[in-house]
Amino acid sequence: MTPAVSAAPAALAPGLRAALADLLLSMADDEFVSGFTDSEWTGIAPILEEDVAMSSIAQDELGHARALYELLAAVLDDDRDADALAFDREPDAYRHAALLDHARGDWADTIARRFLYELADEARLASIGSGYPSLAELVAKLRREERYHRMHLVAWIRRLAEGTGDARARLERALAALASDAATVFTPLAGEAALLEAGVLTRSMSAAEAAWRADLTAILVPLGLAVPPHVELAGPRGAARFGAGRTLHGDAFRWLWGEFTSVRHSDPGATW
Amino acid sequence: MTASVPLPRPSAPLPSPTPADILGLLGSVHDPEIPAISIVDLGIVERAEVTADGRIEVELLPTFVGCPALDVIRGSVEAALAPLGRDASVAFTWCVPWTSDRITEAGRSALAAVGFAPPAEPGEVRCPYCRSERVVMDSAFGPTQCRSLFYCRSCRQPFEAFKPI
Numbered sequence: 214m215t216p217a218v219s220a221a222p223a224a225l226a227p228g229l230r231a232a233l234a235d236l237l238l239s240m241a242d243d244e245f246v247s248g249f250t251d252s253e254w255t256g257i258a259p260i261l262e263e264d265v266a267m268s269s270i271a272q273d274e275l276g277h278a279r280a281l282y283e284l285l286a287a288v289l290d291d292d293r294d295a296d297a298l299a300f301d302r303e304p305d306a307y308r309h310a311a312l313l314d315h316a317r318g319d320w321a322d323t324i325a326r327r328f329l330y331e332l333a334d335e336a337r338l339a340s341i342g343s344g345y346p347s348l349a350e351l352v353a354k355l356r357r358e359e360r361y362h363r364m365h366l367v368a369w370i371r372r373l374a375e376g377t378g379d380a381r382a383r384l385e386r387a388l389a390a391l392a393s394d395a396a397t398v399f400t401p402l403a404g405e406a407a408l409l410e411a412g413v414l415t416r417s418m419s420a421a422e423a424a425w426r427a428d429l430t431a432i433l434v435p436l437g438l439a440v441p442p443h444v445e446l447a448g449p450r451g452a453a454r455f456g457a458g459r460t461l462h463g464d465a466f467r468w469l470w471g472e473f474t475s476v477r478h479s480d481p482g483a484t485w
Numbered sequence: 486m487t488a489s490v491p492l493p494r495p496s497a498p499l500p501s502p503t504p505a506d507i508l509g510l511l512g513s514v515h516d517p518e519i520p521a522i523s524i525v526d527l528g529i530v531e532r533a534e535v536t537a538d539g540r541i542e543v544e545l546l547p548t549f550v551g552c553p554a555l556d557v558i559r560g561s562v563e564a565a566l567a568p569l570g571r572d573a574s575v576a577f578t579w580c581v582p583w584t585s586d587r588i589t590e591a592g593r594s595a596l597a598a599v600g601f602a603p604p605a606e607p608g609e610v611r612c613p614y615c616r617s618e619r620v621v622m623d624s625a626f627g628p629t630q631c632r633s634l635f636y637c638r639s640c641r642q643p644f645e646a647f648k649p650i
Contacts, residue, residue, distance in 0.1 A: 262634070266626035273630060276551010280579075350579040354550055357582060357650045361625050 232404020241281035248274030321383035344412030395441035528587025
């Protein structure tokens with residue numbers, strides 16, 4: 214990936230710079246891991262149209278990740294480009310949410326995970342203010358694209374929920390398996406106060422989570438599906454369960470990491 | 486027959502190109518995924534100007550953030566501007582979101598002529614072949630990020646429509 218977009222980082226106070234880097238890293242890693250997991254369906258999705266759709270969504274998310282890694286590279290200014298940030302870290306250094314730490318699974322697993330994530334990402338994007346203009350400009354663009362993903366995932370949740378016994382049962386099982394990880398996109402950020410003060414964020418992650426719950430409730434409850442319970446994301450219990458600041462990842466992600474770094478590792482330093 | 490005398494090469498620098506000159510050259514650059522339409526008619530040229538020190542600066546708006554054609558388009562723009570003999574920088578920016586409203590009327594006609602419905606909300610898409618309103622969206626996602634799949638119930642042709650964004 215060569216840099217596609219020019220971005221001039223504004224002069225940032227050190228505390229704000231670190232907080233902004235944390236936010237960008239978690240957003241970029243979420244989109245990146247989600248996009249790569251979705252791309253596992255390319256060629257084997259249940260029907261041809263869905264193969265095209267899931268591949269297109271994966272391509273969108275990887276593109277969003279690239280743009281976010283480029284913003285992050287400008288903020289960090291440590292000679293790492295978007296490729297280095299995306300591919301040259303050990304698995305433990307990724308900061309994606311535990312919700313995205315699951316294997317592709319079956320179609321219901323994928324739809325359940327993507328639906329929970331899509332609505333969470335939307336609530337997070339809606340929390341980005343104008344404090345860091347490069348990010349605000351990108352987010353305005355991302356939100357125009359993400360509405361297609363939302364339409365698609367909501368349609369699939371309805372289709373499976375209103376489907377025959379097997380479809381509904383698999384969806385219920387998938388949502389139950391993800392319930393305790395569902396809200397992890399909203400794990401509080403270490404520098405959240407600085408981001409709020411600078412207007413990079415317009416509301417806290419917990420306020421964004423509340424908006425997400427209302428959104429989920431309006432869709433899931435009429436279908437007779439359970440809304441994921443509230444889970445402690447921070448503090449000692451959150452850290453024990455998810456790692457402090459999204460640091461704990463499982464075998465499914467380690468496998469995916471091996472896949473998505475394999476080409477990069479085959480010829481380190483090559484220009485692709 | 487007398488030996489031909491080579492014409493003296495002009496020593497004065499070429500006159501500074503105007504933004505219109507630049508746009509004229511960019512009119513020959515096409516999106517590789519939609520060859521029917523120039524990048525000017527696609528509405529992705531946000532800024533084209535000559536700086537005080539004589540360099541050319543072009544800013545482009547990606548249609549989709551993850552568009553894989555960006556590097557190809559950048560290279561094509563640089564090649565198209567090469568005859569001007571000046572340093573040219575080509576950058577992509579999000580400062581203004583590209584929206585499908587930016588496609589020109591000429592661009593919309595060019596799209597329709599090759600069987601792409603120009604961007605419209607799903608209820609307003611018309612068949613590019615027979616202009617029928619009796620169309621259905623098969624899938625919001627098509628062969629590229631910016632296109633959806635439709636089917637015309639009147640002339641029974643599948644076709645692609647630009648996503649409104």
